[in-house]
Amino acid sequence: MSDQDVPKEEVEEQLAPYVIEGARSSRSKCKTCRKKIDMGALRIGILIEGPYGTGYMWHHLKCAARRQFDRVEEAYELEAWKEAKTAPDGVPAIEELRGLAEKADEQRKNKKELPxxxxxxxxxxxxxxxxxxxxxxxxxxxxxxxxxxxxxxxxxxxxxxxxxxxxxxxxxxxxxxxxxxxxxxxxxxxxxxxxxxxxxxxxxxxxxx
Ligand SMILES: [Zn+2]
Ligand SMILES: [Zn+2]
Missing domain, CATH: 3.30.1740.10 (Zinc finger, PARP-type)
Structure with a gap:
């Protein structure tokens, strides 16, 4: 690794908490719906500090909006698309995503757990x-x-x-x-x-x- 002389914390500081971008390959999987994220599809990376290091967990942007809208809203406030290597052509309006989140919430309420x-x-x-x-x-x-x-x-x-x-x-x-x-x-x-x-x-x- 070329960054072996750099203290670990400094490397981690370079990673933004969120990235919104068009997927650069078709290899990532959405951690929400578990399906493949097609190349070019809008995805959000949420920085996770796990036991094996720090990295992004990827989600389809709309999947993340349905499940953890707070994080998506935060990413929008930080303009996380600016962290992308190539800025996406455009992102949906936050109000559109809020609508998805509210609808998903409604559906969860209607589908109550048993018993x-x-x-x-x-x-x-x-x-x-x-x-x-x-x-x-x-x-x-x-x-x-x-x-x-x-x-x-x-x-x-x-x-x-x-x-x-x-x-x-x-x-x-x-x-x-x-x-x-x-x-x-x-x-x-x-x-x-x-x-x-x-x-x-x-x-x-x-x-x-
Ligand atoms: Zn998904
Ligand atoms: Zn009875």
């Missing part, structure tokens, strides 16, 4: 355990059920009464674990008041070990 509890939005849903209707506005619990598709097993969401949770967790195709259940339910039921979550947990009662 979670929620008030039934109508009286039409049926408990997949006892097959009876769940009353409108009554708390229902969404668990995972393992369903085979060919050779793959996917976990599909199912609605159950709180009182049916304990029995459902004992079924062989249940895709939700009873270990840590209450903590998971509290963490995943965003947008539901803590009182209603506790109401569901009380009804759920003691779970099988």
């Amino acid at each position: 979670h509890a929620e008030p039934a939005p109508s009286g039409r849903s049926k408990c997949k355990h006892c097959n009876e209707l769940i009353a409108q506005d009554a708390m229902r619990v969404v668990l995972g059920r393992d369903v085979e598709f060919g050779r793959q097993v996917r976990t599909s969401p199912i609605n159950v009464h709180p009182r049916c949770v304990a029995a459902e967790l004992l079924t062989p195709d249940c895709g939700t674990e009873s270990a840590g259940f209450a903590a998971a339910l509290r963490a995943n039921s965003s947008g539901v008041s803590p009182e209603r979550i506790e109401e569901a947990l009380t009804e759920i009662g003691t779970l099988p070990e």
